[in-house]
Amino acid sequence: MSPFRPLHEAWTVRSASGDVRAPATVPGCVHTDLLAAGLIPDPYLDDNETHLAWIGRTEWRYETEFSWDGTGHQHVDLVCQGLDTVAAVELNGVRVGESANMHRSYRFDVRHALRTGSNRLTVTFGSALEYAERLREELGHRPGAYTQPYNFIRKMACNFGWDWGPTLITAGIWRPIGLHEWSGVRIAEVRPLVTVEDGTARVDVHVRVEKTGAAEVSAAIKGVAARAVIPEDGDEVVLTLEVPDPELWWPRGYGEQPLYELEVTAGEDVWRREIGLREVRLRTEDGAFTLAVNGVEVFVRGVNWIPDDCFPTRVGRDRYAARLAQACETNVNLVRVWGGGLYESEDFYDLCDRLGLMVWQDFPFACAAYPEEDPIGAEVEAEAREQVARLSAHPSLVLWCGNNENIEGYADWGWQEPLQGRSWGGGFYLETLPRVVAELDPTRPYWPGSPYSGSMDLPPNDPARGTMHIWDVWNERDYTVYRDYRPRMAAEFGFQGPAAYATIRRAISDEPLLPDSRGLLHHQKAVDGNLKLAVGLKPHFPVPGTFDDWHYLTQVNQARAIQLGVEHFRALWPHCAGSVVWQLNDCWPVTSWSAVDGDGRRKPLFHALRRAYADRLLTVQPRDGGLALVAVNDSARPWRASARAVRHGFDGSALAAQDLALDVPPRAVVTLPLAAPVAEPGDPASELITAAITDSGEQTGPIAAITEPDGGDLAVGRALWFFAPDRDLRLPEPRYDTVAEATPGGLRLAVTARTLLRDLAVFPDRLDPAAQADDQLVTLLPGERAEFLIDTAGLDERALIRAPVLRCVNDVVVR
Secondary structure, three states, X not given: OOOEEEOOOOEEEEXXXXXXXXXXXXXXXXHHHHHHOOOOOOOOOOOHHHXXXXXXXXXXXXXXXXXXXXXXXXXXXXXXXXXXXXXXXXXXXXXEEEEEEOOOOXXXXXXXXXXXXXXXXXXXXXXXXXXXXXXXXXXXXXXXXXXXXXXXXXXXHHHEOOOOOOEOOOOEEOOOEEEXXXXXXXXXXXXXXXXXXXXXXXXXXXXXXXXXXXXXXXXXXOOEEEXXXXXXXXXXXXXXXXXXXXXXXXXXXXXXXXXXXXXXXXXOEEEEEEEOOOOEEEEOHHHOOXXXXXXXXXXXXXXXXXXXXXXXXXXXXXXXXXXXHHHHHOOXXXXXXXXXXXXXXXXXXXXXXXXXXXXXXXXXXXXXOOOOOOOHHHHHHHHHHHHHHHHOOOOOEEEEEOOEXXXXXXXXXXXXXXXXXXXXXXXXXXXXXXXXXXXXXXXXXXXXXXXEOOOOOOOOOOOOOOEEEXXXXXXXXXXXXXXXXXXXXXXXXOOOEOOOHHHHHHXXXXXXXXXXXXXXXXXXXXXOHHHHHHHHHOOOOOOOOOHHHHHHHHHHXXXXXXXXXXXXXXXXXXXXXXEXXXXXXXXXXXXXXXXXXXXXXXXXXXXXXXXXXXXXXXXXXXXXXXXEEEEEEOOOOOEEEEEEEEXXXXXXXEEEEEEEEEEEOOOEEEEEEOOHHHHOOOOHHHEEEEEEEOOOOOOOOOEXXXXXXXXXXXXXXXXXXXXXXXXXXXXXXXXXXXXXXXXXXXXXXXXXXXXXXXXXXEOHHHOOOOOOEOOOOEEEOOXXXXXXXXXXXXXXXXXXXXXXXXXXHHHOOOO
């Protein structure tokens, strides 16, 4: 292996004027360095962000000294895996390179500038904001969703502020940097392209090298090897490896994720990577948008992913692992890496490979018209070529998408008049990017954008074709309107809710804490966000009278909205082939659409999503003027079971019942009409329908379990249907019995209902910020019992069983 020497020690950072100086951590960024030195307050707390705008308009100089012994390699390169963003690189006063793209790496020949002994390396970062403003002046204004010129620089767009994120314009050496010394031959790129046919996996290993003279290259996987010689005047070769009877890589829920080590050798240089053997196709005929892996069509149970921190170097493998594990807990099988963020690190994609999480990767363009002229045009092609090649080894990556909402913006957001014929990015999405993908990785599908209907001649957000984003619900309409849509792929839809109480309290010092108090409003970045939360509550609940009621009800409303949408879209399979919820995660403490807040705490939406995305789902849906029980079986085995639908009074009495036989093939949906005695209420204000499996012995509880013959466990949630919104229900004064007992490392809280309890939830983080419960929003009939496991011991048990810690909708809706 050619020697690589990281240069991560003894860095300092200072402003160009010299007024601000601090030790620097590399990889890192100026904000985290100044924060560590105590020179700025935490930008995530209160409204500190507003006082730190000067950082994004300042030139910053990073500097270190290192020794070099003058070893005798032919080549010495300075490898910069990530510079954020507009940088000039000097070694001993000699400019050796420059950058203007956060999304690519750089390799600079520095042999001529090195000295035996002490060397000084300086990286000077100009203001990304001022660079983008200058380029906007030169190339002409391009419209976008926000005023900042993020579309004029190849940098993480959400650094410039978003409707869930702060404006914190970073600079720094954000990925590893070091010296690479080599002689003879160097492996510059490996692209293992996998196809599967007739029981054989074919791996075409594309190898590109730098070298002097001819070079022998070899590749091997699972005992199969090949070798070839690249002549003196060439730099690429393709080695074909055919693996008979391979164990295929599957998405989670569809099979296992075996990985095989692929080794490529050229001279003394060795490249190793574990890859998966699988094929992926995208079916788009007749408006469909259906992913198929290894020939099996997959319903996408997805979430959108944004950068998990405004300062990406704070997100290491452990944090990726924690967040992606949370995605798996919600039964997700696909993560869409959204176009206003990043190409994520190797750790992210490697973890997705191992977890079976499919990755839909947007190219980083979002919500704006982008100039296609140089220097932007050249940078886009360079980054695309690098990233398509870099990620080609990952079986989890199943789709390249050209952009987020830019085709829709051009067609529907009034961009064409202000553009006055100037370029807007269409050439990237319809020509450059598909050409690069077709050349470098034709084994993966490419889609020009989301939303997109398959042709520039069609409305881009047509529910009958391609991908659709549904935002009129959050912005303008009640969440029950989700049922009016029949999309082929619901690629974005979301509903807001506040962060966990402990997260809010860590970040905001308002006294008293109110929905419209200064700090909480600063952590609400959506235009009219709190107003929309209130409008969303109005059809369902009375106006909350306290902050605690507001916090609970807005979280409940968020969870119900998304659960309703997901269950509706799943019930439309195979017409609708997926649901990609906006969004899984947050980058800081904020009121947003996330299921996991900025401190990593699970919101009630998390638990609703887990139920809605279960392998097997029972849901009551309106059908043909009545109601039906829909059984969704997204498992590999037939689902044969008996179910019972019951119309209950709120006192628990059974007013009418219907037995139903479920016979649902694998990966299928069956709809069973409910008979009028069950579907038609006598008193809508005091009745509900429950539907549950009856042959598992668990029909009286909120959850029934079905054990697969192979030992797997498929959770089947009980379906509920209320005939009126909560504000119109005659919910009883809540009465229940509680028992709390210690368990290893925590506490078990058992609640036995003596009345109907609607959306019972416990919020132990109000007592201890480290505490979380394993479930939320459980509805119980009189006599039913629920258990909550709380992962922290030593809580005040008296406070644990009272509001605002233990809550149900009955607390605020009693008539």
